[in-house]
Amino acid sequence: MARVTIKDVAKKANVSTATVSRVLNNVGFVSEEIKKRVFDAVDQLNYQPNAVARSLKQDKTNTIGVVIPDISNPYFMTISKGIEDTIQELGYQLIFCSSDENPEKESGFLRLLYGNRVEAIVLATSGKNEELIDDIHRAGIPIILMDRRIEQPDLKLNLVEEDNLQAAYDITKSLIEQGHTNIGVVNGPDHVSTAKDRYLGYKKAIDAYGIAEDPNLTFNGAFSQEGGRQAVEHFLNLKKKPTAILALNNAMAFGVLLELFKRGYRVPEDMTVASYGEIEAAELLQNLCITSIKQYPYEMGKKIGNLILNCLLKKDVPPSHEVIQSTLVLPNKNQKNE
Structure with a gap:
């Protein structure tokens, strides 16, 4: 036809x-x-x-690119929902891209979005694309960083992030005060700012309590569920096993729980688990009792959405840096097995 x-x-x-x-x-x-x-x-x-032809004529596409590292993670999708709810009333639409924590894939998506003339880009970077990001920014496309910084002092971009260091310090401190001095840590990729900050928060807490850092108790789980599963395998093969496992994101924490249950471990009776971020599927796991960090992704999305509108409607707005505080959630003792 x-x-x-x-x-x-x-x-x-x-x-x-x-x-x-x-x-x-x-x-x-x-x-x-x-x-x-x-x-x-x-x-x-x-x-x-023809929307493409119209956008060329009007020099306006009404589209916002969103590049996230894991489209299956409810945290990032809730942020995206907050963005969408803020900007859609003014006619803007989101285009989603998932980099899978792969800098090369992220680079391809950034070029694709730039080529399709999006009006702004929201980016939770997987790292190593600073030069390309700088080029796109200099070309006049507003870039808003989502929870992950870019370590390039001369590149001034809008940033909305959590206080990752403080939250990681708080959750580690809580584990220590519960009596744990042998804590297995599942961290993300070390070239991502959130992973760096969260590990620094953990390190700050064990230093404050005079606990020596043990390299065997740190595992790079790449912020993935599979990484959490592999971390459990690693920790349980140690001669001196940890008494608690701290996963520094929710996807890894879920992988930790699944592998522990698969091996017949009870949480927290046989192993204490702590998660940086809430685990949505945790409600399906009977009698689960963990320490966690409650994040506020929808509020972060709303802030990012307002920054987008400021950049597009007001123009020449100086870049801002907003920090969202998370909340430590202690385990509900009533949830323990009888």
């Missing part, structure tokens, strides 16, 4: 293509009678305007 064009609409309405364009874009004066003829023709032919 041939695609209906603006020429077909003009012919059906017995007007010029310029008149059809004026009616559809609500530009200039056109009589009500002609407007009716054009809209009737559009309805009868089921004409769909």
Whole structure:
């Protein structure tokens, strides 16, 4: 079936293509009678305007690119929901890309979004793309960093992040105060700012309590569920096993729990587990009792959405850095097995 064009609409309405364009874009004066003829023709032919052509003409696409490291992680999708709820009333739409914590994949998506003329990019970077990000920023595309910094002092971008160091310090301190001095830590990739900050928070807490750092008790779980599973395998093969496992993101924490249950461990009776981030599936796990950090991703998304609107509507707004505080959630003792 041939695609209906603006020429077909003009012919059906017995007007010029310029008149059809004026009616559809609500530009200039056109009589009500002609407007009716054009809209009737559009309805009868089921004409769909070419969005790409229109965006080229108007120099506006009304699209915002969102590059996240894991589209399956509820944390990032909740942030995205907050962004969407903030910007959609003004006609902006989101385009999602998932880098899978792969800098090369992230680079390809950034180039794709730039080539498709998005009006802004929200980025939770997987690292190693500073030069490309700088180039896109200099080309006039606003970039808002989501929870992950870029370690390049001369690159000034909008940033909304959690206080990752403080939250990791708080949750580690809580484990120590519960009596644990042998804590297995499942961390993310060391080139990502959140992983760096969270590990520094853990290190700050054990230093404060005079606990020596043991390299065998740190495992790089790459912020993935599989990484959490592999971490348990590693820790349980140690001669001196940890009494608690701290996973520094929710996906890794879920992997830790699944592997422990698979091996017949009870939580917290046989192994204490702590999670940086809430585990949505935890409600399905009977009698689960863990320490966690409660994050506020929807609020982060709303802040990012407002920053996008500031950048696009007000122009020339200086970059801002907003920090969202998380909350330590202690285990509910009543949930323990009898």
